[in-house]
Amino acid sequence: MRGFSGEIRYHESLAAHTTFRAGGPADIWVQPGPDRFSECAASLLGSAAVAGIPVFILGGGANIVVSGRGIRGMVLDTRSWSGWEIEGDKVLVRSGTPVDDLAEGLGGRGFSGLEFLAGMPGTVGGAVWMNARCYDREIAGPLLETEVLEPDRFGTWRPHWIPREPLDFAYKKSPFQGSRALILNARFALERRDPAELRRVMAGYCKDRKEKGHYRYPSAGSAFKNNRDFGKPTGKIIDELGLRGLSLGGAQVAPWHGNLIINTGTASAGDIRGLVETLQDRVRDSLGLELEPEILFVGDWDAPATGP
Numbered sequence: 001m002r003g004f005s006g007e008i009r010y011h012e013s014l015a016a017h018t019t020f021r022a023g024g025p026a027d028i029w030v031q032p033g034p035d036r037f038s039e040c041a042a043s044l045l046g047s048a049a050v051a052g053i054p055v056f057i058l059g060g061g062a063n064i065v066v067s068g069r070g071i072r073g074m075v076l077d078t079r080s081w082s083g084w085e086i087e088g089d090k091v092l093v094r095s096g097t098p099v100d101d102l103a104e105g106l107g108g109r110g111f112s113g114l115e116f117l118a119g120m121p122g123t124v125g126g127a128v129w130m131n132a133r134c135y136d137r138e139i140a141g142p143l144l145e146t147e148v149l150e151p152d153r154f155g156t157w158r159p160h161w162i163p164r165e166p167l168d169f170a171y172k173k174s175p176f177q178g179s180r181a182l183i184l185n186a187r188f189a190l191e192r193r194d195p196a197e198l199r200r201v202m203a204g205y206c207k208d209r210k211e212k213g214h215y216r217y218p219s220a221g222s223a224f225k226n227n228r229d230f231g232k233p234t235g236k237i238i239d240e241l242g243l244r245g246l247s248l249g250g251a252q253v254a255p256w257h258g259n260l261i262i263n264t265g266t267a268s269a270g271d272i273r274g275l276v277e278t279l280q281d282r283v284r285d286s287l288g289l290e291l292e293p294e295i296l297f298v299g300d301w302d303a304p305a306t307g308p
Helices: 034-051 099-107 124-130 195-211 234-240 269-287
Strands: 006-013 025-032 055-058 064-066 071-077 084-087 090-094 143-151 157-163 182-189 219-222 251-253 260-263 296-298
Touching (some): 034 055, 034 143, 034 182, 064 269, 084 099, 099 124, 124 182, 234 269, 251 269
Parallel strands (some): 025 071, 055 071
Antiparallel strands (some): 006 025, 084 090, 090 182, 143 157, 143 182
8 A cells, every 4th residue: 555654464363462362364454553543544444445345443352252264354453553642631542552551651640530441451442432341430431532533425534523422322332333433532531639549549450350360361351241130240140050160162161250251271262152152041041131242253253153
C-alpha cells in the first residue's frame, strides 16, 4: 500500500495475540504504525470494503477465542496506537493502550476514575467496545466521548467524535458492538485523589485478581456473564453442580473457580468452545438456566466445536 507505515504478515498465528494462547491464523494481519495510524487504518478499511474483504479489529485479545481455522480476511491490530494525554480533569486515550498501564499511570499521579481497571488485560478500545465492568463499575461511567472511524455516505472512512450521551450502554454491552466503527480514541473524566490511597486500592484489585487465579494459566477471565435473575453468581452455580475441574482436552474449568476456563497448556480453540457448550448444557439440564458466554468466539467456526 502506498504510504503505508507498519507491519503486514500473512498467515499470522493469532494464538500469540490472545490471552487464551489458542486459535488459528489470520489470512492477513496488519498493524499500522503509530505515526500515521488513523490515516493508514482508514485506507486499509476503505480498500478492504471495496475489495469485499472482511476485517476483524483486534485489541489485546483478552476476551476472545479464535477458531482453530483462524480468521478469514484481514485482522487489523490496534496495539501500536497507544498512549494518553491528561487534559486538566480529563484524559484522552488511544484505543490500543493497555488498560492496566492506563490505570497505573493515572493512579500513580493521583487521577481517579479508571483505577478499577488495574490488573485487567486488554486495551482501552476493547474495553469501551465491551463496556468492561468489574468491582461494580463500568468503563461507560467516566466515558465522555469516543472518536471512531466510520464510512460516510460516499464510502470514505473518516474520523469523528461521538458524545457518551445519549449512547445506550448496558451490562457488558456498547452501541459499538455490531457496528463497523473502529474506535480510535476515548476521552474520560477524572477526579483528583491521594496517589498513595489510589495505589492501595489498585494493589487490592490486583491482589484479588491474583487470588482468583486469573494469572495462573492462559484464560479470558470470566467465561460467562452474571445474571441477577439467577439469584447467585455464575461461578457459584457451576461450583454447586460439582463442575469445577471439568476438562475437555487441554481446556479445564479452573479447580479453584467455577467461572474461569483455563488453557492447561495444550487446549485447542475447539476444546475451549466445547467446554463452554458442555457447561451450558449441564446447567440447562440441571437448573433450566441459560448461561450467556462472556467469551467471544470469532473466526471460521464451520468446523465442529470440538475440532482443532
